[in-house]
Amino acid sequence: MIPKQMDTYLKEHLPVGTLENRLIKEEGRRYLEFRNIDELLLSSLGIVSDKVGPNLVICLWDEDSIEEIGGYLVVDNLSMGQPSMGGIRMLPNVIPADIHNLARGMTLKNAAANLPYGGGKAGIVAERGLPLEEHAKIVRGFARLIKKYREIYIPGPDVGTNDSDMMTIAIENGIDSAVSKPLPMGGNRIDELGGAAGGVVTALQTLIEIMPRLRVLPQFSKLEIPKIENLTILIQGFGAVGAHAARIFKERIHWVKITGISDLEGYLYDENGLPVEELYEYWKEKGLVTKNYYMDKILSEGHEHPVKFSTNSNNLLLEDGFCFIPAAPIFNYLGVWKNENPSMTVERMGQWSLIVEGANTYSPDPNRKAARIRMEQIVYKEKGVMIANDYLVNSGGVIFAAQEKIISTPEHLQIPENMLGNREVVLSWLEDHKEEFAELSERRLIAGEEYRKKVIHHNMIELVDILAANPDILPCIAAEKISLQRLVAKEQELTAKDIMESLPTIDINSTAQEAATLIIRENSGIIAVLEEKKLIGVVTDWDITKAMAENACDVNLKEIMTKNVITAPPDYTIIDLVRKLEQHRISAMPVVEDGKVLGKISSDLITQRYILHNLRES
Secondary structure, eight states: OOOHHHHHHHHHHSOTTHHHHHOEEETTEEEEEEETTOHHHHHHTTOOOOSSOOSEEEEEEESSOSSOOEEEEEEEEOTTOSSEEEEEEEETTOOHHHHHHHHHHHHHHHHHTTOSOEEEEEEEEOOSSOOHHHHHHHHHHHHHHHGGGTTTEEEEEOTTOOHHHHHHHHHHHOTTSOSSOOGGGTOOOHHHHTHHHHHHHHHHHHHHHHGGGGGGSGGGTTOOOOOGGGOEEEEEOOSTTHHHHHHHHHHHSTTOEEEEEEETTEEEEOTTOOOHHHHHHHHHHHSOOHHHHIIIIIHHHGGGOSOEEESOGGGGGGSOOSEEEEOSSOSOSEESSGGGOOSEETTTOOOOSEEEOOSOOOOOOHHHHHHHHHHHIIIIIITOOEEEOHHHHTTHHHHHHHHHHHSOOOGGGSOOGGGTTOHHHHHHHHHHTHHHHHHHHHHHHHHHHHHHHHHHHHHHHHHHHHHHHOTTOOHHHHHHHHHHHHHHHHHHHOBHHHHOBOOOEEETTOBHHHHHHHHHHHTOSEEEEEETTEEEEEEEHHHHHHHHHTTOTTSBGGGTSBSSOOOBOTTOBHHHHHHHHHHHTOSEEEEEETTEEEEEEEHHHHHHHSOGGGGOOO
16 A cells, blocks of 8 residues: 555656556556656656766555555666665655655765765655554565665665664565675674764864865864864764764764764753763663753753753754764755754854764755755855765765675575565574674674775865865865766776666567567567577667568568677777767667677667766866
C-alpha cells in the first residue's frame, strides 16, 4: 500500500496521466522512473536537472503490503563508479527533491573522498519512532523494493535508520547489498563507531594548523588561533555525528571545551565546558539529551548549577565560540533572510572563527544555492568566519562504509541464496562464521580510519589553499570545484566497459517480426545479431520500420541487418567513443571483444551521464 503522504504528493505534483502511463508493475511492487532527459516531469517534483544529474529518480512502493511501504530513490551521478552509495532517510514528510539534494551531496562527497562510487540516496516515507517490529517490517519491505536497483545503488544508514536496518537489508538482498552493517556481518558501523564524526574532528585539527594561511585575505588579517586549552566548540545536533564528535574531541584533545550542544528539545551551554562524557552516556541511553539533563541535574540544583538550559534549541547559535559545528539535518542553519527559515539569521549569530559542517547542507536547487551564496558573502567575506563545507568534512561516514566494498567479502562469506529473507536461518549462519566476520570487520576499520584521516586532511589543505589564492571565491564554490575536478579526472579514466549498457542479442535465424518484438520488450533502439554466439550484424528500429513498410515481417534477419558493424573495444576511453560515434555519424554501437558482445555505447548515454568536461572552469 502506498503511503498516504506519498500518494497525495505524487497526485498533486505529477501531470495527469503520468501515474497510469509510466507505472512499472512487478508483482505487487510499483515503480515510476524518471531520467535526466525528463526535465519537465522532474521539475514537477521539484528537481532541477543539470549536467551532473540526476541519472535516475524512482518513486517506488509496495501495492500489496498491508503496511504503507514506499519512498524514493535517486541515483544522481555514476562518474566516479558504480554502484552509487548513500544512506536511507526515514521521515514522514520526505519528498523527491529532498532526496535529490542529498544524493547530489553524496556525488560531491564521494568525489571529494576519491571513492570509486557514484552519489545516491533513498527516502522511506514513514514516521520516526515506530515500534521496533513495525519499523523492521517497513525497512524489510523497502529492501525488497530497492533490490531491483542493487547494481546501481547501495544503501547505508541516515536520519531515521541505523546499522541494524542495514543488516535487515543485507538479510533480504545479500551481504553486499548494504553498507555500515553490524559487526556480525563484518561491517564498518558508521553510527556505532562515529565514522562521520571522526572526519569532523580531523577537519578541525587540520584547520587549526593551516588557517593562519588565510591571513593574506583582508577579512582574516586579525585572525587569532587560541591555545588548545582555550578552544571552544558549539555543536548543533547532539546525535549520531554530534555526540560522537564531542566524545572523540575529548579523547583526542583532552583540554578542548565543548561549551554548547543542542537537540530537538533545547540547548545546553556552559562557558567553562560541558560534561561531555556524562552527556554522551545520556545520549546512548535516552537519545535526546538536553531536556533529560535539565530534569535530572539542573532542575534539582536550581541557580547553583553552572549549565544554562533553554527549550529553544536554535538559540545555541547566539552563543560565542571559536568553532561552530552544525550536525543537525538542517540545510540552512544560517540565513540572510527570515523567510528562508534558517536556524538563525546572520545578524544575530554568535561570534565564531570557524564553521565545520558535520551535517548535509548542500543543495543543487538554484534558490538554495543562491541563499547559500548570500550567507557566505556575509559570514565568510564580511565577518571573517572560515567555512569547511559538508561534503569535504563529513565524508568519514561513507569512507568507513565504502570499505565494505573496497575490502570485498570472500565468496564463502556470501549469504547463500536459499537463505535470503529468512532472518533466523541467516543469523544462525552468521554465528557459524562470526570469527571470520570479526577479522574482516577489524581490517575494514583500520583501513577506514587511515583513509579518512588522509582524505579529510588533504581536503582541508586544498580548500584553504584555493581560498587563500583567490580573494573573490567563496568556500561553497571552492568546495564544489574540488569535487567536480575529481569527477572530471575520474571520467577521463573511464572506458567503454565501465559505462556500457546491456545490448539485447538475437540469433541470425530469427525473423524481423521477432526482432521487432525484442526491440519493444527491451526498449532498445539497436540489437545485436549473433551466429554461434559471435556478432555478425546489428538491427535497428529503423531497419524494422523499413521492413514493416515493405511488408517483410517474416524475412530472415540476414536480409535487413547491417553487416559491416562499427564496434568499440572495451578499453576505449570516453573521448575515443565520442570521436568514433561522430566519425561514422551513428548514435550507438556494440562494445565487442573477440567477437563477443559485451554491451553497447550510445550518444544518449554519454550525453546524460558523462558530460562533466563542460563544467570545467578555465
